Amino acid sequence: MSVTQIPLPFLYTVNHLGPDHLRRALAEDVRAGLTSAPKWLPPKWFYDATGSELFSRITRLPEYYPARRETAILREHAEEIAALSGADTLAELGSGTSEKTGLLLGALSRAGTLKTYMPVDVDAATLDAAARRVASAHPGLAVWAICADFERHLARLPRIGRRLVAFLGGTVGNLDDRARASFLSELHTTLSPGDGLLLGADLVKDTGRLVAAYDDGAGVTAAFNRNVLAVMNRELGADFAPQAFEHVALYDGRLHRVEMRLRATRPMRVHFREPALTVPFRAGEEMRTEISTKFYRYRLERELQRAGFAVSRWYTDPAQDFAVVLAFVPEPRGGGADRHHT
Ligand code: SAH
Ligand code: AVI
Numbered sequence: 001m002s003v004t005q006i007p008l009p010f011l012y013t014v015n016h017l018g019p020d021h022l023r024r025a026l027a028e029d030v031r032a033g034l035t036s037a038p039k040w041l042p043p044k045w046f047y048d049a050t051g052s053e054l055f056s057r058i059t060r061l062p063e064y065y066p067a068r069r070e071t072a073i074l075r076e077h078a079e080e081i082a083a084l085s086g087a088d089t090l091a092e093l094g095s096g097t098s099e100k101t102g103l104l105l106g107a108l109s110r111a112g113t114l115k116t117y118m119p120v121d122v123d124a125a126t127l128d129a130a131a132r133r134v135a136s137a138h139p140g141l142a143v144w145a146i147c148a149d150f151e152r153h154l155a156r157l158p159r160i161g162r163r164l165v166a167f168l169g170g171t172v173g174n175l176d177d178r179a180r181a182s183f184l185s186e187l188h189t190t191l192s193p194g195d196g197l198l199l200g201a202d203l204v205k206d207t208g209r210l211v212a213a214y215d216d217g218a219g220v221t222a223a224f225n226r227n228v229l230a231v232m233n234r235e236l237g238a239d240f241a242p243q244a245f246e247h248v249a250l251y252d253g254r255l256h257r258v259e260m261r262l263r264a265t266r267p268m269r270v271h272f273r274e275p276a277l278t279v280p281f282r283a284g285e286e287m288r289t290e291i292s293t294k295f296y297r298y299r300l301e302r303e304l305q306r307a308g309f310a311v312s313r314w315y316t317d318p319a320q321d322f323a324v325v326l327a328f329v330p331e332p333r334g335g336g337a338d339r340h341h342t
Pocket of ligand 1: 043044047052055059093094095096097098100120121122123126148149150151168169170171
């Protein structure tokens with residue numbers, strides 16, 4: 001781990017990903033996922049500087065409703081969230097460009113409790129730019145930018161003050177059922193009684209709208225999907241021909257999730273320098289690159305309760321497209337306020 005103070009008065013960066021982490025962790029995932037049948041990769045590998053920029057463009061697409069809905073929900077309820085949480089530290093997992101965070105920082109600051117903002121992301125470049133922007137916009141706020149993998153490094157996050165952990169954008173849906181259960185339970189373990197979790201989640205809805213959100217007319221999501229091939233070419237010396245793969249988005253109604261895949265348009269043998277590996281593709285063969293789970297209220301609340309959280313508020317938009325859930329780690333009996341109850 002390295003800690004660096006960079007020349008904005010209250011900006012610190014902490015890097016839990018060693019210089020070779022990206023290459024080694026990606027190589028492990030490639031070895032496991034691309035030698036399986038069917039082939040798959042975890043979605044975190046979309047996010048280099050290009051992938052994060054493409055994701056930002058996705059959030060502005062007409063078809064991609066989640067970002068707009070979540071922003072509207074936060075705009076309406078940020079003051080209540082701030083008051084209920086009483087947090088002095090806002091930690092944000094998968095913070096990306098920290099665009100929506102301004103609403104929470106503003107409300108916590110008006111509530112008079114805010115001292116620290118702690119964005120956590122695997123994409124160091126986007127994290128650094130966002131942390132600098134927030135630090136400049138909020139003089140006096142301590143900003144700890146943590147470059148880390150929230151599936152591996154939760155236990156290493158600084159434990160400062162009364163915390164509200166925001167996990168926005170619906171990123172929780174990018175974890176499968178098992179990974180989500182361990183993530184929520186590990187997060188619960190790292191928090192203290194009274195700490196809160198603010199979770200953004202996309203909801204089950206009409207299949208046509210769900211698929212359109214992941215297969216936009218302008219082809220931005222297709223470029224985002226193919227970016228993972230460019231990441232493997234650059235980091236692992238692979239020789240994927242990105243245009244030889246078609247973007248696929250479908251909704252699996254049984255598992256309540258959108259899947260993004262890349263489909264080989266012809267037979268191919270892809271070579272990797274590191275790990276030394278040749279991966280054959282048949283014409284039409286698909287590799288899953290992302291799952292994006294969509295939730296029913298009862299199911300998400302049950303998952304939170306199983307992990308040990310007490311659900312306090314369920315905020316949604318008028319169309320019930322998206323939800324933002326506020327939950328707390330319960331305080332010992334007699335020690336808590338009624339904020340833990342709906
Ligand atoms: N929260 C932002 C960004 C969502 S995009 C929003 O709501 O708009 C998902 C973000 O999570 C990206 O910035 C990506 O780099 C980050 N991310 C994905 N997997 C991660 C992981 N395992 N650990 C840390 N960050 C991750
Ligand atoms: C970050 N995550 C919640 C997005 C999602 O909707 O699953 C990523 C994304 N994939 C395609 N479009 C957006």
